[in-house]
Amino acid sequence: MARYLARRLLLMAATMAALSIVCFAIIQLPPGDFLSARLAEMAGTGDTVDVANVAWLRAQYGLDEPFIVQYWLWISGVVGGDLGFSFELRMPVAEVIGERLGISLTVEILAIIVLWAIAVPVGVYSAVRQYSIGDMAATLFGFIGLAIPNFLLALLLMYLSYIAFGVTIGGLFSPEYVDARWSAGRLLDFLGHVWAPVLVIATGGAAQIIRILRANLLDELSRPYVDTARAKGMAEWRLILRYPVRVAMNPLVSTVGWLLPTIISSSIVTGIVLNLPTLSPILLRSLLAQDMHLAGGLILLIGVLTLLGTLLSDILLAWLDPRIRLG
Amino acid sequence: MLTRSGDAAPRGPRRPTGTESPWALVWGRFRHHRLALVSGVILALLYLSAIFAEFLAPGDPQAYNARYTFAPPQSIHLLDRDEDGSLVFRPYVHGYAVTVDPEAMRRTFAIDPDKKHPLRLLGRSEPYLLMGFIPMQRKLLTIEGQGTPLLLLGADRLGRDVLSRLIIGTRVSLSVGLVGVVLSLAIGLVVGGLSGYHGGLLDLVVQRVIEFLRSVPTIPLWMGLAAALPRDWPPLTIYFAITVILSLVGWTELARVVRGRFLALKTEDYVTAARLDGASDLSLVFRHMMPAFSSHIIAAASLAIPAMILAETSLSFLGLGLQAPIISWGVLLQEAQNLRSVATAPWLLWPAAAMIVAVLAMNFLGDGLRDAADPYAT
Amino acid sequence: MTDRGLGHLNEDNDITSRRSCMTARTVLLGALLVLGPAVAGSEPFKEAPELAALVAEGKLPPVDERLPTQPLVVSPLSEIGTYGGTWRSALKGASDTGWLRRTVAYDPLVAYSFDWDDVVPNVALSVDVNDDASEFVFHLREGHKWSDGTPFTAHDLEFAITDAIQIPEYFGASRNTHLLGAKATAVDDLTLKIELPEPNGLFLKQMASVSGMWPLMYQEEYCSQFHIKYNPDADAEAKSAGLTGWPEALYLACDLDNWRDTERPTLLAWKLTSPYDGLSQQVTFERNPYYFKVDSASNQLPYLDSLQMRQSSSVDDMVLQALNGDIDFMDRHIATTANKPLFIDGQAKGDYRLFPTVQANMNTSIIQLNQNSENPALNALFNEHDFRVALSLAIDRQEIIDVLFVGQGEPWQASPRPESRWHNERLAKQHTEFDPDRANALLDGLGLTGRDAEGFRLGPDGKRIAFRLDVTSDVQPTFPDVAEMLAIYWRALGIQLDVRKSERSFVYETMRANRHDAHIWQGDGGLGDAILDPRYYFPANVESVYALLWAKSLYDPGAADALEPPPAVRRQQDLYRELQRSADPVLQDQLFAEILEIAADEFRVIGISLPPNGYGIARNDMGNVPELQPHSWIYPTPGPMGVAQLFHKRG
């Protein structure tokens, strides 16, 4: 176990090193740097900016150093546990991430739960009743969720809930609850807002899960062990859920690990339209503003989550599937 | 599997008999996938309209019209009353009665029942170039009557015809996916094929590279690359660059499919048999392996196209994809993605409907192709 | 509020100035005036019930002790308000300090009058100016206190100007160009003397502008702890907090652009209670019990208990909030032309109304052709007066107005607005008629008669006349549309315009490097700001990108690439220098009128149309909502109205 983990971690470290270079390069790809982006923005509001001042700041931020030096400064900090400093938000990157990670996790986990709650029954149903009207309808529904661009769905939900219920669902809390302590009222308020992003994110991913589950289950349904269970005298639905669904879910459950990185990156578009206080809009903002350390930190975090997710997937799969665990 | 000599109940479609070619068998299975069949027809129509976009679009997609900003869609009336009162088939649309509301800064439109503008099939139009090089003077549908535009799907904020823009946008949107997938396929086929066929160290390296690429977050990657495109490139070049960027991410999936297929086929008895016939590597790959998975690859590719179309839209939303004056569904949606449009001019969202239809159709087509891909599977 | 016009509002001003006994203009005339009665009326001061309760509990000194001996008396725009309530509005994204600076954070030493015609005392009781406009003495109010109850003195201002704003390492420094090199001395607790290195007749106007607020944000006692001069450990402390050094720490704690420090004492009407750090979802303020203004009925301002600004990443989210009646008073971001029908239709449901504002911009779009271009062919053409006129004549401005502005506005060149005292009919209207024939004739007259296969004219170098216009859509969504229409008009003239939608920072970068062919931007400088920011009237500052290198000869003569402008431009720049050296507003007006006359002869930039009135959203229960207030940034609407007088009507 220890050796296996050590091997995996070593591989992860190597991948991370490569990833960090690529990330940093991606962020630097667009012309200009944080200050030029910032100056343009200030000019837009009518402020004028002194050139000497900018040069001084550029030196302070190390933006006039060559790529390698900038990268080295950043990565040596990261390795030492210092994720750097957000130029724009003017606070440590770790603090920014810390502040928003919780709510991002909450939204995303809720979305995953809803996603599965929608996709699994639908997938099972469409496999068991293959080619039925219900199967077609479920598939169609799943794919419509996939096909509607997220921003449009979010916008429509916002507008419709204003028209129909006279409530605005942007953000995750009403003003009176934003800074309040948790209470029943705040929870209700939260639920009154969070359903929209959760729905948008969930419908986008349901199709894929339905598709995989349906295909897997169709394979499993024709396996002899299903007949064995029938011959035992088990009730049809019970045996389907206990045996083939259990087997067909395995490859899916193992993809939960893959969802980990989406905590930050999946809901960028949704997050902006619905004004979610999650990490996604911050990622976008930092990329646009070329806020190097923040963007780098977030991308690196996504990378770490991806790799951790893979590891988690493997472990989960092994835990679920005795053939892998004991084989 | 097949070594079983018991007579287990037959399942699935009956094993075909006779001399049908493999593609005929694929077609035979595909035909039974109703949704896929319908989707195929829809897609064919969409691609046809992309090809003949200028002919189908009633108006000039870039022509603005001050009097008709945010004009609602006209409806076509098929039957008209003749002078003697009898009904005749003579499609027409009503004109608009326009009033300006200076306070709200908008125009309000009402149907003007007195103004009837007959529609004409293949009527004369301004001269234009079909596909950019065939000079034409007729369009599918034209309107009679001076000064009244034909706005079957309404007009946008500049009074431009949404239908025309939608039809012209089909060209870019559908081809982004197609071109992107072709590029992905080219990369994926070479890399995945080499990796799967040769195996060994090469396979290991390729596997790692693919794994690595997949751990690079897509949106930042797209954003970085899209933002890094030189600004002085002409729009067409930008368009190709965007598709290249999309396929840079997309090829890994296809490479995995290809590699998997190669690995599976390598151990197939009939491939071994061909090798024992003395066939060369090239012959093995091209005569025996490629034909076996080409249908799978087509299916995988057709499932990758909608992802690319959606990606283009997302990039447009973030302001990093294609930009006006290029017309794509993504660009049209980007222009329509605000409350004003949703609330007061919902017809601007037609591109979304078109996109949903296209994405759905491609997915179902892909599913159908995938199911039909292997006519010999048991 | 009745439909009072601009002229009417002047009377209000007079009332104010009678009480404070000084207007900026009298100051500028060099008069030294003593202020009138120290206390407004004979009524005792009244305060908000919550504060009265605190006073009763002994937690707060009585209102008389909290107010300066001579509070600033505000005549409400329409009525005396009542205490209580919250002003809800919204901030876009993580760095929308603009709305803060327009509202809560506009209380400079001297302020603009409501109609932007005058400069009136605000925090300062009065100002003395010497004859050549190089020395200004500000007199402060006795007993004026920070929100923590400590006295506000000239030393605070001296600290801000000497030790904070002017340090070169400091981001804010560059935005206080009018204070660069200024020497500030606290003569005594209530007297601040500012000596300028060069005469600046516009200094008080600049101090009243949105940039005038910087010196008032620094309480010496609090902010000096971040300053290396006062705290030798400041740098180490800053670095241990992850900052680049002490200037950044000072900037983060005390600067006008930073609202993350809830500890900082303030002079403003409301005090920050939850910070704006880019992560918080909501920024809140609560009433400053030491605020120095009272209404004409001796009620201490502000009326409203608190401010609540929701941070939102999406304009549509904000629009929905407004439609739903969740925003009390606001125009920023949401009140666009495109959204107007939405807001009009939603008034009943959302229980709000629209109030009109006067757009201070004099133009919807100004097209600047780079007349200092490094491309010799284009440079030669752009420098041809007739070429510019031809391009202007080829534009069907009425059509643009009809399509993009629903017929609102009139064809207009780059020229002060008709309401402005510098209005110049010739500058405003010349070459605005749509006359493609004459345009073609002018171009033919320039010898540009050769055409290529596609019908484009050939330049003197034998190549097609084509140039590029990079447009951004995030300031004015109409820019790309205008640009696309221009491309069509000029195509008819045989000239190719390549319109590219570009990101703003890219556009700015190319312009700073003078690599652009042309630029499209809004028409700043239509009202009171015309004289402060005359960028379109002659090459004056870094924003005059039609002749950046000529402009440099004025604002940065030492620059290597500064170019000697042609005589007429030179003359304009000389006139402006003279204007800056004068403290006499009458002379300033005369000089500026002359500059505009030359601008009309020169015709350097092309305008499109006068912007229609803007609007804002106010809940029906909001009182003292300003009508027809000028809308600008230098004049940070609605700040100069004195937002402390906004209130919620009871019942």
Place this chain on the structure above:
Amino acid sequence: MTAPPGPAPAAEVLAIVDLETHFPLNRGTLKAVEGVSLTLRAGETLCVVGESGSGKSVTARSILNIVKPGRIVGGHIWFRPDAVIGAGNGNGPAIDLCALDPDGPRLRAIRGARIAMIFQEPMSALSPMHTIGQQIIEAVRLHRAMDKQEARARAIELLRQVQFREPETAIDRYPFQLSGGMRQRALIAMALSCQPQVLIADEPTTALDVTTQAEILSLIRSLQQRYGMAVLLVTHDMGVVAEMADRVAVMQGGRVIEHGPVDAVFRAPREAHTRRLIEAARLLERRGNRAAGTPAGGPGQAPILSVRGLCLAFRGTTGFLRRRATAVHALRDVSFDVAPGEALGIVGESGSGKTTLARALLGIHRVDAGQARFRRADGSLVDLCARQGYADRSLYAEIRMIFQDPFAALNPRQTVEQIIAEPLRIHRLCQRSGIGDRVAALLRDVDLSADVMDRYPHAFSGGQRQRIGIARAMATNPRLVVADEPTSALDGSLRAQILDLLLELRNRLGLSIILISHDIGVVRYFCERMAVMRQGELVEIGASDQICDAPRHPYTAELLAAVPRAGPRHARLRDPDAAGPD
């Protein structure tokens, strides 16, 4: 014989009357079972025998109505729960199983409790995700009110009865941790959990090695006696029938063509098809019509192939968290010679390394050590297992292979002509214009009509495909043919035909053949010499007849004993005409 309509006579625990089961197809329906009538008496064993597609499995599945996507469209299946051996007429009511809702509670109460069923493939008939204990306990608790502890104790007891060693630990094993035989025992334990009156065994031993098959069959027999169950055994193997049956029903084309006591059927089969089935089974009991001795040369002649010391290990890693390197030694020091014109049989159970050997000889697997020197037509020697063994591709023309699975070995996307012409084309053995004629001739050689050339493989039955495979192998006029289980995927009667075809070709062309099979009967029938393989080693090599009659190695003896003909009843299979082993 037909059962009377209405309730079954006394002691008939099961009576199938005019059963019709159909399967929907894309076009039309497949009538898998058409009017089958059978009876099963308490305590007896009824064997239903037939070739693939005869409807025997569907008949068995119809009893418990597990035929999805098919449907029972007609007939009755009367089940008499109170029928016991020797009790004469049971007087309880009979239940028509066909009339019960296939998913309903009444049928479910019978499934597993009164009538249990075991399936052909123990590999996949158990859920891979659950321990065998969980699956047995579930079966127990479905029909018996027991708590988990009791059920577990019962499951352990059941495992003990099916002769699991250490059932207390085995109960927590997952199926993949058990051998095929053990899995089948677990399935039997599950089937016995409620002491059913009827056990339906659908080809329970087909997927197993011959020695395991013998064990399972004897287990079933002993359990049957112990519990007094009636057993309905479905099989394609007449040997198994001879071994097990009290009565036998022969099925063909969805109908029962012959039905009677086993001795009667074997002694005097009425139907030609039955005779063929018995004949095919007996065939393998003796020597084929092979030329005696070594036809093309004496033993003194230099061997065409000389294999010395072949070793091959497959290395890999197993385990997830505790990875360990494993090496499966597929070949251990294998040596033998093949004389020109000789047929050498290699026999062994699955996993013995026989297929690996074939593939190593053809250069598909690399060996770790050893040589296989092949004498080419020009007399030169080449080491087939060397790295450069097949560098000269023309070698592929001299050595050919016939594959086990006729479905997988033909490229489904090529026509028969393309498939057979492929080696001709590659080795340029034929003018382009002559290819058609050559292919036609080859097809005739394998008894196929020349006008099938433009068809695709899917148009052919298994036997026909194997003929095409043989034609492909013969196309280059090879000198050595390696046939890897060429008949194991075929039904009994086809098996003999293909073997005879190969024999005839061999005799005509003077081929050397290495025939690989798990079936010692096939090898004996076909080969002069045989080698017995076990766990990668050749344990015995010698003349076929000699080995079959007097095995020297105990494993060989075990193999021979396991072939279902030993035991008290094995005389049934003996050909009454040709007496005894030769």
